[in-house]
Amino acid sequence: MFQIKNNIAAGVALVVFLTSLAAFAEGDSSVDATKADTAKSTQKKPTKKKPTKKKLSKAAPESIASKSDTVTPPSDASAPSKSDVAAAPQSTPSTPSSSNNPPTPAATEVPPVAVTKVNAPVPPNAKVDDTDSAEAIKQRSGSGDPVAGKDKSELCQGCHGEEGISAESTAPKLAGQYAGYIIKQIRDFRSGLRVHQIMSDVAKTVNEDDLPDIAAYFASRKKMKGNGSDNKVGQELFLHGDMSRMMVACVNCHGVNGKGKTPTNPVFPVLGGQHKDYLRVQLTNFRSGDRGNSPGGVMNIITQKLTDAELDALANYVSGL
Ligand code: HEC
Ligand code: HEC
Numbered sequence: 263m264f265q266i267k268n269n270i271a272a273g274v275a276l277v278v279f280l281t282s283l284a285a286f287a288e289g290d291s292s293v294d295a296t297k298a299d300t301a302k303s304t305q306k307k308p309t310k311k312k313p314t315k316k317k318l319s320k321a322a323p324e325s326i327a328s329k330s331d332t333v334t335p336p337s338d339a340s341a342p343s344k345s346d347v348a349a350a351p352q353s354t355p356s357t358p359s360s361s362n363n364p365p366t367p368a369a370t371e372v373p374p375v376a377v378t379k380v381n382a383p384v385p386p387n388a389k390v391d392d393t394d395s396a397e398a399i400k401q402r403s404g405s406g407d408p409v410a411g412k413d414k415s416e417l418c419q420g421c422h423g424e425e426g427i428s429a430e431s432t433a434p435k436l437a438g439q440y441a442g443y444i445i446k447q448i449r450d451f452r453s454g455l456r457v458h459q460i461m462s463d464v465a466k467t468v469n470e471d472d473l474p475d476i477a478a479y480f481a482s483r484k485k486m487k488g489n490g491s492d493n494k495v496g497q498e499l500f501l502h503g504d505m506s507r508m509m510v511a512c513v514n515c516h517g518v519n520g521k522g523k524t525p526t527n528p529v530f531p532v533l534g535g536q537h538k539d540y541l542r543v544q545l546t547n548f549r550s551g552d553r554g555n556s557p558g559g560v561m562n563i564i565t566q567k568l569t570d571a572e573l574d575a576l577a578n579y580v581s582g583l
Contacts, residue, residue: 390521392485392534394438401525403481404441404474411479414472417464418480426483431539438485438521441477442528447555448473456555485521486535491582496575499568507567512576515560520583529557534583541577549573 392398418436422428426437436444450456451465468476491497501518503511512533515523520534533541547553549565556562565573 390517390519390523390525392438392487392519392521394484398525399482402438402440402528403478404445404528406441406474406476406478408475408478408482411472411475411477415476415479417467418476421460422480426480427486428537431537432543433537434540435486435536436480437483439481439532440522440528440530441474441481443531444477444480445473446528448477450555456553486532488535488580488582491579493575493579493582495572496577496579499572499576500579504567509567510564512564512580516580520580533580536581538577538581541580542574545573545577546570 390398421430421433422436426439427435447456447461448465448468451458451461452468454462456462499509500512500516500520503509503514512520515530516533517523517530520536521532522528523530544553545565545568548556548561549568551562554562568576
């Protein structure tokens with residue numbers, strides 16, 4: 263019984279936290295430095311230490327407490343409310359604080375709507391436009407100038423492909439990726455928050471003023487797309503997660519077709535159609551803690567309970583989207 267309660271508490275904390283992350287990111291299409299700093303402050307340095315449930319249930323309410331004053335829950339948070347949520351500590355009846363109130367201790371801060379999400383069956387129908395319409399391209403390209411970016415990204419094209427489709431499966435495709443995500447990764451490589459033998463050095467050579475243009479160039483290319491995959495294990499985990507292990511489905515953040523959460527939200531990268539090898543390496547690195555730059559360590563938490571075979575299945579399925 264104790265074990266079950268513990269699991270529910272951890273699950274509630276995780277889902278509340280994930281909801282806050284999604285809400286925090288909602289509609290954020292700008293790539294300015296303020297936003298990047300905000301994102302950074304929620305991140306941890308890469309660490310070998312695996313997040314534990316205990317840590318998770320403590321950390322999550324704090325993070326929502328600091329954000330719940332400034333964000334509204336995402337529009338897809340209207341999940342049916344279930345009564346067994348009452349077993350969780352965060353379900354203490356509370357009202358969301360007004361913007362005048364200073365943050366008060368975590369447990370009472372959680373808006374009821376976020377708590378109900380624990381029982382939200384996935385998947386929501388987030389399907390980001392991948393038709394490469396002029397509007398979709400504009401939305402994902404941010405404020406940079408893609409024409410100027412073409413010349414400025416010659417070096418990058420050597421490895422990532424002229425049209426953002428890399429030939430080597432260890433170098434990611436950047437075609438149609440959100441500009442804001444590309445910018446964040448370059449900054450993370452530069453600061454050491456994300457580490458890679460080649461990219462850490464390359465990122466230091468990129469002028470901050472050129473970065474939005476370079477990112478806009480790759481974002482404006484024809485979006486990466488896979489050739490389909492019939493991997494059932496990967497599909498099941500991607501669309502439904504595994505609540506017996508408190509594993510939230512990928513679709514919540516990466517969308518049904520793996521193209522992101524909303525057309526204007528650069529926090530959640532395009533995964534669908536990415537190289538399988540690259541995806542597998544990233545998932546493995548998140549699980550080990552070698553990559554620790556996802557906001558709040560969310561990807562480290564998600565991959566924690568997945569086996570090698572499951573990571574492989576996910577990489578297989580996602581690369582086909
Ligand atoms: C010598 C080859 C090489 C060059 C040149 C290069 N990259 Fe990379 N890039 C890579 C590899 C390999 C990775 C994968 C890193 C990893 O596994 O973590 C990568 C990763 C990235 C990522 C992360 C993408 C994601 O989906 O998370 C971005 C963004 C990126 N590169 C942008 C650039 C830009 C912009 C330039 C030019 C300024 C550039 N790269 C030049 C090889 C290269
Ligand atoms: C709660 C939201 C959330 C969920 C659920 C989630 N992700 Fe992520 N994921 C993110 C965010 C945010 C990033 C961007 C990290 C960063 O900024 O570096 C990311 C990054 C990634 C990347 C790296 C992409 C790249 O180009 O390097 C992969 C791969 C990935 N996620 C796969 C998955 C898979 C597979 C699942 C399900 C098992 C999943 N994610 C579930 C939020 C989520």
